[in-house]
Amino acid sequence: MLVEGYTYAHEHTTIDLSSLKKSDDTRLDCFNETVEEYKTLYDKGVRNIIDVTVGGMERNPEYVKKVQELSGINILQSTGWYQDKFLPDYIETTSIEDLADMMIKDIKIGIGHTDIKAGLIGEIATSKQEMTSRERKVFEAAVIAHKATGVPITTHTTLGTFGKEQVAFFKEQSVDLSRVVIGHVDLTGDADYVLDLLEEGVYVEFDTVGKENYMPDLTRIDMLKKIEEKGMTDKVFLSMDITRKSNLKPFGGIGYSYLLDTFVPLMKEHGISDQFIEKMLVDNPRSFFIKDDEQ
Ligand SMILES: [Zn+2]
Numbered sequence: 001m002l003v004e005g006y007t008y009a010h011e012h013t014t015i016d017l018s019s020l021k022k023s024d025d026t027r028l029d030c031f032n033e034t035v036e037e038y039k040t041l042y043d044k045g046v047r048n049i050i051d052v053t054v055g056g057m058e059r060n061p062e063y064v065k066k067v068q069e070l071s072g073i074n075i076l077q078s079t080g081w082y083q084d085k086f087l088p089d090y091i092e093t094t095s096i097e098d099l100a101d102m103m104i105k106d107i108k109i110g111i112g113h114t115d116i117k118a119g120l121i122g123e124i125a126t127s128k129q130e131m132t133s134r135e136r137k138v139f140e141a142a143v144i145a146h147k148a149t150g151v152p153i154t155t156h157t158t159l160g161t162f163g164k165e166q167v168a169f170f171k172e173q174s175v176d177l178s179r180v181v182i183g184h185v186d187l188t189g190d191a192d193y194v195l196d197l198l199e200e201g202v203y204v205e206f207d208t209v210g211k212e213n214y215m216p217d218l219t220r221i222d223m224l225k226k227i228e229e230k231g232m233t234d235k236v237f238l239s240m241d242i243t244r245k246s247n248l249k250p251f252g253g254i255g256y257s258y259l260l261d262t263f264v265p266l267m268k269e270h271g272i273s274d275q276f277i278e279k280m281l282v283d284n285p286r287s288f289f290i291k292d293d294e295q
Pocket of ligand 1: 123155156157183184
């Protein structure tokens with residue numbers, strides 16, 4: 001459930017990918033610094049953060065809940081698993097039904113050993129240009145859990161690849177596509193590709209704002225302009241997907257406020273309407289999660 005205000009749709013309050021990435025920077029566990037940054041976001045009108053941290057990323061629901069309490073920002077937590085190389089070994093040996101049951105438990109009773117309920121499934125993930133058999137298992141389990149609970153699904157595409165295949169998969173499984181958001185589509189750099197996804201009826205995320213080394217922000221803005229020109233403005237979210245210590249301001253990074261302080265003015269400067277910006281930050285995430293409220 002979301003509260004009135006801006007929403008960052010794809011973040012990780014705490015995450016640890018260091019066991020594979022072999023860099024301490026990819027262990028984001030700076031509690032005090034994160035609380036301070038979230039408080040600053042609150043002051044700027046952010047009221048919701050969708051935390052898409054799942055199994056394989058060292059999720060810590062109690063840590064996230066404490067950040068929520070201290071910052072005042074509503075943080076929606078999730079269930080599921082990430083891309084193949086981060087999947088725990090038990091994915092291989094556990095049945096799809098049992099994996100689904102684990103997600104349903106996280107949604108109905110609480111994540112792990114807590115009573116903190118997951119409000120969405122994912123980011124479930126595909127690898128670069130492929131969906132591995134273990135990833136497919138997670139996707140199939142996610143569909144079962146989604147149908148059993150009504151909780152929406154959010155995905156990770158690796159560098160924007162395989163988004164169309166993800167949509168085809170969900171269609172094949174008769175999932176209501178308006179309950180699915182495809183992640184990292186800004187990394188395609190291809191507005192037509194994103195428009196094709198939107199035509200299918202899914203939501204999409206421009207969720208790596210500020211990651212200039214992956215894709216220049218001006219390309220993101222160019223894509224958003226084309227999307228607005230086509231009038232497809234109802235199903236786009238914004239976020240930054242901060243995952244590293246060095247992304248935070250105290251460690252020399254651009255910090256979470258960058259989206260509001262720099263990217264929003266840049267969008268306006270390049271002709272994106274205030275109305276579209278408001279939709280991406282407020283109305284679109286709200287309508288995506290509204291069905292939760294109705295249940
Ligand atoms: Zn991701």
